[in-house]
Amino acid sequence: MRFHLLALLAKEPAHGYELKQALEQTFGAAYPSPNIGQIYVTLNRLTQDGLVRAVDVEQSNRPNKKVYYLTARGREALTTWVEEPTEGPRVRDEFYMKLILAPLTGIADRMALINRQRRHYLGLMRELNELAERTDQANRVALLLIEGAMLHLQADLDWLQRCQEELL
Amino acid sequence: MSTVRAGSRWIRADLRARRGQALLTVLAVAGIVAALLTAATLLEEGTNPWRGLFAQTNGAHVWAHTRDQPELGRLLALDGVARAAGPYRSAPVTVVQEGRKDPAALRAVPATPPEVSRPVIVEGQWLSTAQPDGVVVERSFARSLGLRPGEPLAMNTLSGARRVLYVRGIADTADQGFYPEWTPGLVWVLPVTLDQVEPSLGRSEWVTGLRLKDEDATQVVAQRVVVTLDEQLQRVHTWREVRAAMELDNRLLGTLLALFGVVGLVAAALALANAAGGRVLGQLRDLATLKSLGFTRRQVALLLIVEHGALGLLGIGLGTVGGLGVTMAVFGSTSLAPLPVVAIAGGTALVVLAAVGLPAWRGGRTPPIPAAPAAPPRGHLSRLARLALLVRLPPALVLGTRDAFTRRLPAFLTVFGLAVPMMMITIGLGVWATLDNFLKNPAQVGQTASLIVKKGKLTPAEAELFVSRDPDVRHAYPGSTVNALAPGEARSVRVRAIGTSTERYPFPVAEGRMYTRPGEAVAGQGLLDLLGVRIGDRVRLTVGGSPLIVRIVGRAVEPDLDGEVLSLGLDSLAAKDSVPPGFYALHLREGADPDEVRARLLAASGEGLEVQRVVNPAERLTILRVVIVALIAVLALIGLANLLTASALGLRDHASDLAVLKAMGLTPRQVTATLVTATGLLVVLGVFLGTALGALFVRGLIDLQGHASGVGAGIGRAPQPVTLGLAVLAAVGAALAVALIPARRAARVPVTAR
């Protein structure tokens, strides 16, 4: 989450709770709802690394709140993150291990494994479908994210099919 | 019922989408049916006015004109004679009407119409003793004079007396031919009236009609009448001559029309099959969809038959109405029995249904899975296209050449579908050229002489003097016509002697040679066929009891009397038949107007001579030209229909290729050129093939027709090369223009649109 927060702070300085709200606003339901504690832990680490600077702001009849600023090093780190190519997703290696190893142990046969996995994926796909239905059609960011997830799932399903064709 | 509704929706939608083509189909079929109907009408004896009139009037087969009143009993006693009309006294008069003088014969008949040869009143009333100055005028004569019942009829008798009688009625008769081809005109009067108008028996003759038990015995009876009446007899004519005079050359016209109609029907059927087949090919996906919706195979086939057949049937309906309309307009009351109409309409309907049946059946067999559009067969470079590449033709031409033959069967059908109409057009032009030739060179059809002069009231010497004195007469050939009995034939043939064997009349000899001495003759095809003889054979005929033996040395083109004419020199006839000559055939100077010469001769002889103008067969066949033009129009329609189908099919097949070609860098103009080449190549092939076949067949066909009609081979003319060239250019040009429109539209479609 480090760079997500850095990116938000690059826009404008903010305190922890504001960052949580900004994340939710931008990604909507598509973003796994962030834990406020986790945000503060991340911010502390960023401060220690010198990427972020915390400034106490006094508030009347409330404890001081910390507003975080992006440092020059922080901006540098953010730029590096944006510019470096993002790694592609990796195959579901766990299922692959099951698929290859399970038959050796005689616990399950591959056909059953693949079928079960496919139904599971289709179930996930249905949830994504329903999620897309529920999502506000104007929220393009969220819809794109869902579509991305669907395409990944489709790729997994296609790969399952290949496994079925080749291994059986 | 439910499928009817659903199907009719589909048919309506489809027809809306191809209105032009549908209209063309209807028009083409209509034209063909109209042509066939008209042909049938012309071929049907019913249109020959003689048959109807003869039956209606209970006509007489043989007519004898005698100087004195004949003994009727002797005539009735002749073998084969059933009943008689007359004898009636008949006097020649000249009808004077608004400065016109027309020869007429007043025939005295009783107030009660006779049993045999009873004139049929068409206007007014029959004679009545209550009105002794009333007359009944034969219809064609009345029409020629513009007479109506109640109008006065002024006439001069031979003695010069002037009388005025009144038209009481107008009647049809089969006694004689139509005025003015047949003179004199016929006027019926009461005997008392004739006695007043022309009291002198010496200036009149007696006319007797004989009705026979068997019309085939006519010639025999006519010969017996000649023998029986002997000296008394002025002349005899039979129903054959009357019929010949009334005939309108319907048979030739009818045969030609029928030929065109039948071949046109084949062409139209081909066009229909092409159109239906192309449409089905273009709609396989829609048909599959219909089947997936629940149309059965039979219903789809039926749907297609109904759609394409309906166009044909509509055309048949229109054509029937049009054809009947034409015949009504030309021949008056409907003259065609319902049976041929039904037969033609039904036959055409069958042809139409058969033509659309096959594509419809194929459409019905479409599998119900509407797959992606079927890819056209792969077009490998044909030999022709490779040749085009070899001679470095532009790429558009090469591609078009390849595309032209991608689908072999449709390509063949297109070529054939254009070749057939083009062939018929060429033949039509050939008929036209033949007619032109008749007119330009009447000598080639035996009409060197344009006027025939009979001595009339003059002596032969006077007559000869008059005709030889006229400045425009190049040569006056003395001639005689006699009837001769052929051995074994119950009928006589015409023997025509003109000129002599040294001073020969220029008969157009098509085979063998011209006669050069007495005892030699040339014959028409009809005569050769009738007697079953060939050139070089000797024939023995009987003329008035004396034998006539001649050797036939050649065949002449003979437009008269179905070609059943023997032509020879006067010196080949016995003196009793040749002296004095019966007529003079006048060969006029180049450029002389026959009508002028005729008027001059009539004036010079004081109406003493009988001068007849020879009618050129081409003049009688003028209507043929109208028919040819109409037929060419119909055939062009058929060709056009084929062309539209071909270009639509080509476009459909190549639509996907076009996108690829354009992507490869062909300009829109090159794409257009490719498409036009693809269609144009087939068009050029079809047109040239048709023209070549037509040119090949035209002379043979016309000569065949000439042979069959007795005129004889040797009249056929191929169209002028210039005419043919123009026709080919026009056909190809029109075709390319038609192909250009969809091609340009297709060329403008952007590459991505699919």
Add this chain to the structure above:
Amino acid sequence: MSVVLKAVNLVKVYTDSGVPVHAVRGVDLEIEAGEFVAIMGPSGSGKSTLIHMLGGLDARTSGEIWLDGRRVDTLSESGWALLRRRKVGFVFQNFNLVANMTVADNVELPALLAGASPREARERREDLLARLNLTERADAPPGQLSGGEQQRVALARALANRPSLLLADEPTGNLDSRNTRDVLRLLGEVHRDGQTIVMVTHDARVAALADRVVSLLDGEIVDDGRIPRRRPATGTAGEVIDLR
């Protein structure tokens, strides 16, 4: 639940230039009223052949097909055609609207074919087009419609006779994702109204719409089962999307 469609040991063998090709080898299938079944499989697995046989567009080589309790595989081609009019609606990948007919005519055609009066057909068409938001395109030729609109019209046409069974062969195969979504939403709605649907697709997003997925491989069913529903559809995105 009553069984709408039943296939017993269904086999299809083509002969392709003399060589027999086993497209479908012994498929057993039972589909109950109101079910939405997706048939998945790689290309060449025989899924299209199967659905064509189920709708009588293609003749089976052996086996039985029962529709609404009646054995139908023995029917002739025209027998099938008559059956399709009332009981089977088809949606194809290429839409297959009759190009020369307007949208309205396309939708009315099956109703007329099934014996409806022109008025009934028109009312039904107006109703269907209104439901599919196509009322204003009624008089347009299909060529002027977008792919999604065309497929919606095709769906309206397939539903015109309230068939017992709706067969769809890759209904979204030629559509972009937006049009796919529209068509899928409609299929879902139709299904919720109780329509039995059998759909062939290779698109998991489309298949996920079904209650049950049948997987074909080499002409045989390798899997046939309901898609598990882990919990009521209230989960948030965070549970299905893992943003790293």
